[in-house]
Amino acid sequence: MHNPNIHTSIIDLEHAISHTSDDNTITANYIDEEFYFQSNPKPSYLNQLIDTTKKFLSATENENNKKRVVLVTSGGTTVPLENNTVRFIDNFSAGTRGASSAEQFLFQGYRVIFLHREFSLTPFNRFFTHSTETTFLDYFTQGGTSINPQFQKKIIEQKKLYDTYKDNLLMLPFTTVNQYLWSLKALATLLNNKFCLFYLAAAVSDFYVPFNRLPKHKIQSQVENNYNNSLNNNSATNNDGKLILDLDPVPKFLRRLVESWASQAMIVSFKLETDSSILIKKAVQALKKYNHQLVIGNMLQTRNKEVVFVSENSNSNNNDNDINVEWIRINDSNKEVIEALIIPAVIEHHTQWIALQN
Numbered sequence: 001m002h003n004p005n006i007h008t009s010i011i012d013l014e015h016a017i018s019h020t021s022d023d024n025t026i027t028a029n030y031i032d033e034e035f036y037f038q039s040n041p042k043p044s045y046l047n048q049l050i051d052t053t054k055k056f057l058s059a060t061e062n063e064n065n066k067k068r069v070v071l072v073t074s075g076g077t078t079v080p081l082e083n084n085t086v087r088f089i090d091n092f093s094a095g096t097r098g099a100s101s102a103e104q105f106l107f108q109g110y111r112v113i114f115l116h117r118e119f120s121l122t123p124f125n126r127f128f129t130h131s132t133e134t135t136f137l138d139y140f141t142q143g144g145t146s147i148n149p150q151f152q153k154k155i156i157e158q159k160k161l162y163d164t165y166k167d168n169l170l171m172l173p174f175t176t177v178n179q180y181l182w183s184l185k186a187l188a189t190l191l192n193n194k195f196c197l198f199y200l201a202a203a204v205s206d207f208y209v210p211f212n213r214l215p216k217h218k219i220q221s222q223v224e225n226n227y228n229n230s231l232n233n234n235s236a237t238n239n240d241g242k243l244i245l246d247l248d249p250v251p252k253f254l255r256r257l258v259e260s261w262a263s264q265a266m267i268v269s270f271k272l273e274t275d276s277s278i279l280i281k282k283a284v285q286a287l288k289k290y291n292h293q294l295v296i297g298n299m300l301q302t303r304n305k306e307v308v309f310v311s312e313n314s315n316s317n318n319n320d321n322d323i324n325v326e327w328i329r330i331n332d333s334n335k336e337v338i339e340a341l342i343i344p345a346v347i348e349h350h351t352q353w354i355a356l357q358n
């Protein structure tokens, strides 16, 4: 299920207005999560997103699924450098982890809300949409009247799965970090109970340009800027023609999610590192800092082969010996995707955790 009216990769013209900067306010408040939402506008489609989600939740709830829902976030968020966005900064993530995990949650009977970067990989379609060897039209025979026999088996297999599970899958897109954060906050209030799981695999920007400092129009290069100086003073280029970016930190919303937005739900965050010597340390730090239930650590280089689960023992006194560290690995002879091992293990954590709640 998806709402065809929600598009996130197009510019929201309603917000494409000019701004005057109030740097003092920003500096004083930049780490405050609530201030973020006061000063960065809500996406125009947010109410539609909420309505669609409410409908999905009420249409799919029944005794068999015991109300279990997972919000899977997937893909990278962008940070626009201009309001009429020509340039943006992106976070790395193809969406494989999220899309593949969503499939596994569906197989295990969860209803899945898939909050994903628009046009990144999606469940079941992911085998066909982003291939480096095959373009879309290659899937059809010469003349386009039927499916190319070379791909028939895989297409039929995935189409069957898709048709079986699609009613339990809600696809919601984001593109910018601002859209992601507003959506996460809105969805959290709808999913604030112990049967809900947050599986935060999206790669979320740590730095952004606050709305009141975002140039309205495309940043001009120095030559054009000199020529056009009276028309456009939004340029961030200096006299040497260098583009100087002044980015504020994005508040860590994990804290808000755990402490207030979805304090009754189970939260699983990811920790991505490129230096293996600090992975576990950083995952333990995240667990202690945000006080949620599970951190899944992964290395950029080996993320498809191994991950590490870091969680607290249920009888923990908050000391280091009470931390569980459990590696999940696939080897070359194992034909499964690693998410086929990760998700049952996550669900086991969820089941145990539900049993401990009142």
Ligand code: PMT
Residues within 6 Å of the ligand: 075, 092, 093, 094, 095, 096, 097, 098, 200, 201, 202, 203, 204, 205, 206, 250, 251, 252, 253, 254, 255, 268, 269, 270, 271, 272, 298, 300, 303
């Ligand atoms: O899509 P693939 O190509 O398969 O790659 C999958 C993946 C490597 C991107 C994925 O497995 C992964 O590790 N995702 C999390 C990447 C990430 O953002 O890590 P982080 O260390 O920057 O953030 C850790 C956690 O803090 C995240 O769960 C994030 O939701 C949260 N966060 C991050 C930034 C921010 N401003 N606020 C947050 O709350």
